[in-house]
Amino acid sequence: MNQLAIHNPATGALITQVAADDPVSVATKAAAARAAQPVWARVPIADRAACIQRFRAKVVEDLEALAAIMTTETGKPIQMSRNELNGFLGRVDFFLQQAVASTATETVFAEGGMTEQIEHVPLGVVANISAWNYPWFVGGNVFVPALLTGNAVLYKPSEYATMTGQAIARLLHAAGVPQDVFILIVGAGDVGAALQAQHIDGLFFTGSHATGARIAQALGPRMVKLQLELGGKDPTYVCDDADPKLAAESLADGAMYNTGQSCCSVERIYVHEKIHDAFVASFVQTVRGFKVGDPAAKDTYIGAITRAPQLDVLEAQVADAKTKGATLLCGGTRLPGPGNWFAPTVFNNVNHGMDLMREESFGPIIGIQKVSSDEETVRLMNDTRYGLTAGVYTPDEARARAILSQIRSGSVYWNCCDRVSPRLPWSGYGDSGVGVTLSTYGIQTFTRPKAWHLRKA
Numbered sequence: 360m361n362q363l364a365i366h367n368p369a370t371g372a373l374i375t376q377v378a379a380d381d382p383v384s385v386a387t388k389a390a391a392a393r394a395a396q397p398v399w400a401r402v403p404i405a406d407r408a409a410c411i412q413r414f415r416a417k418v419v420e421d422l423e424a425l426a427a428i429m430t431t432e433t434g435k436p437i438q439m440s441r442n443e444l445n446g447f448l449g450r451v452d453f454f455l456q457q458a459v460a461s462t463a464t465e466t467v468f469a470e471g472g473m474t475e476q477i478e479h480v481p482l483g484v485v486a487n488i489s490a491w492n493y494p495w496f497v498g499g500n501v502f503v504p505a506l507l508t509g510n511a512v513l514y515k516p517s518e519y520a521t522m523t524g525q526a527i528a529r530l531l532h533a534a535g536v537p538q539d540v541f542i543l544i545v546g547a548g549d550v551g552a553a554l555q556a557q558h559i560d561g562l563f564f565t566g567s568h569a570t571g572a573r574i575a576q577a578l579g580p581r582m583v584k585l586q587l588e589l590g591g592k593d594p595t596y597v598c599d600d601a602d603p604k605l606a607a608e609s610l611a612d613g614a615m616y617n618t619g620q621s622c623c624s625v626e627r628i629y630v631h632e633k634i635h636d637a638f639v640a641s642f643v644q645t646v647r648g649f650k651v652g653d654p655a656a657k658d659t660y661i662g663a664i665t666r667a668p669q670l671d672v673l674e675a676q677v678a679d680a681k682t683k684g685a686t687l688l689c690g691g692t693r694l695p696g697p698g699n700w701f702a703p704t705v706f707n708n709v710n711h712g713m714d715l716m717r718e719e720s721f722g723p724i725i726g727i728q729k730v731s732s733d734e735e736t737v738r739l740m741n742d743t744r745y746g747l748t749a750g751v752y753t754p755d756e757a758r759a760r761a762i763l764s765q766i767r768s769g770s771v772y773w774n775c776c777d778r779v780s781p782r783l784p785w786s787g788y789g790d791s792g793v794g795v796t797l798s799t800y801g802i803q804t805f806t807r808p809k810a811w812h813l814r815k816a
Contacts, residue, residue: 363545365521368434369654369663371697377521379546382553388542389557392484392511395539400481400509404462407507408455413534415451418444421530425495428522430654433491434663434699437655439617447495451503453781454802458507461802464811474813479806481509482584483560488551488574489524490565491517491665492620497588498527500785500796501563506536508805510561515544515554517566519665552577559583561805565622568719568790586794586804590719591747591787592626594740595776596762597638598733598753599631606752607641613750613776615649615703618662619723622791623748625776627716628727629736635729639707642727643688646703651694661723664699673701673722679714680706685726711742719745733758737765746788750776 361379366372380388399407418425426440435443461479468475485505489498494516502512516524528543544554548570555562555577561584564574571587578585595613597606613625630638654662664670670693677691690704701722709716709726716726730736740749750772751759763771769786772778779785784798795801 361546363518363521363547365432365518367431367698368519368665368667369698369700371699374431374522377525377545380544380550380553381546382556385544385550385553386557388544389484389513389554389559391539392513392542393558395537396481396484396509396511399506399511399537399540402509404459404507404509407509408458410531410535411451411455411503411507414531414536415448415455417530417534418448418451421526425523425526427655428526429494429520430662432522433494433520433665434654435492435617435665436659436662438657438659439662443493443495447499450496450499450781450797454503454507457799458504458802461799462508462806472815474811476811476813478809478811479508479803480809482805482807483510484513484558485510485561485563485805486513486515486554486557486559488515488554488562488564488566489517489520491519492617492622494520494523495527496779497565498524500801502527502531502541504802505563505805506531506541508802510805511540511542513542513544513554513557513559515546515551518547521545561586563794563796564588568792571792584807586796587792588622588785588794588796589787589790589792590721590745591622591624591791592717592719592743592745593623593748593750593768593776594627594629594743594766595625595750595752595772596730596733596736596740597628597630597634598751598755598758599633600754600758601631601634601752603630603634603638604641607638608645609752609774610776611642611645611649614725615646615661615723616777618664618701619725620665620721621777623770623777623779624721625750626720626725627740628725629730629739630727631736632729632731635727639688639727643705646705647689649703651700651703661703664701664722667699669722670699670701673704673720673724676713676715676718676720676724677704680709680726683710683713685709685713685715690724711739717743733762737762740766744790747791748772748776750774
C-alpha cells in the first residue's frame, strides 16, 4: 500500500507515515458513499443534527490534543490552533441553528387549487478537497452543512493536514455519523485527481488558483456542481483621517496572523501620503515585536511556513521588489533551519510593477504603497485578478462605504480586517473562485431546489 510521509515543518522531522489511497481504493470508497447516501438522507434532520452536536462535544473534550496535532503538522502557533478550534465551534453552532429553517420546504403559491413549493434536496455524494492552513475552518465549512443536509462526504484533507483529517473522521464516526457517510481520502495531488474522476454530485475545493483552474477544466464537461475557494491579493486603504498607530497595529496582525498563510490575509496596503510615514513607523515597530519561534510555545506569533516550496516564492518576491526599487524595512530572508522559516518582511516604496503587489504571497510579507487620493486608491485596489476581501480604515463610515462600494470583492471591511463570520457569505470575484460557503447560502449550496407543482384533482 502507498505511504504518505508527514513531516513537522518547524523541524523537518518525520512525524509518521500513514497509508495513502490509490485510484482503486478511492473508487471503492466512492461506491460505498454512493450506496450509503440515500439511507442517510432519509434520517430525520433532527437526528443528523444530534450527530453533529455530539461531534461538537467531542471536539471540546479533545481540544488541546487536536490543537497540538494541528500545530505539529502545519507549524501553526499553538494559540492560533486553539483559536481556530474555538472559532470552529461557533460555526458548528450556526449551522445547527440554521439548517432546518434554511432547507425547509417553502410554499410560494397557493391559489385556486394549485400549490407551488420548493423542496431542498441533498446534492448526493460530495467530494471535498480541503486546505491545510485552516483545516477545521475550511473543512467544516463543507462537511458540517453537507452532512446536516443529507449528503455523503468524501473528505480529502490536504496532505499537509492529514492527521487533522484523521481526527475529524474519528470524532464524526464516534458521534454517530456512519462510516460510509463520511469517508476519509488520504494522499497528495494524484489522489485528489482520482477523487475528481469518481461519480460525484459536487466538488468543493479550497486551494490555489492554478489547481482550481485544472479542476474546473476537468469537471466542467461533466456538469458536476463545482465550488472553488481560491486565493486573494487582499488590499486595505488607510485614509488620511485614520489613526495611523491603531491602523498599523490592526493591519500588522491582519498581514502576519497565521504567518501570513491565509487567503484573506492583508497582502497590499495603501496609505494616504498625509499619514504614510507615521503609519509605516508604527507598522514596522509592531512587526518587529512579533515573536518568531517554536510553534508549540504559547507566546509564539510567527510559526513555520507549512510548505517548503513557498519559501522559494517568498524569496523571489523579495528579489523582484528589491530589483525594482522597493525599500526593505525589515526581514526579507529565510531564517536558519531546520524547518521552514521566513522572517516577517515589510517593504515600502512599492508599486504594481512588482510581483509583491500582484501575485499571492501566502507568507509573512507585505508591501506598503503611498497614495494621494481615494480615487487613485480605488483604481489600485481594483488592479488585480483577484477579489476576495478589501478594507478601509477611516472614522468616516460614509467615506468607507463610498470607497468599498466600488471595489470588486466578495467581503469588505471597515476598520477591521482578516475576519470571517459564519453569518455572512464567503465568496469572491475573478480568480478568487466561484460559489459560496458560510451563511444560510452556504447551507443551501449543498442542496438543489426541486420545484413542486401540485393541483388538487
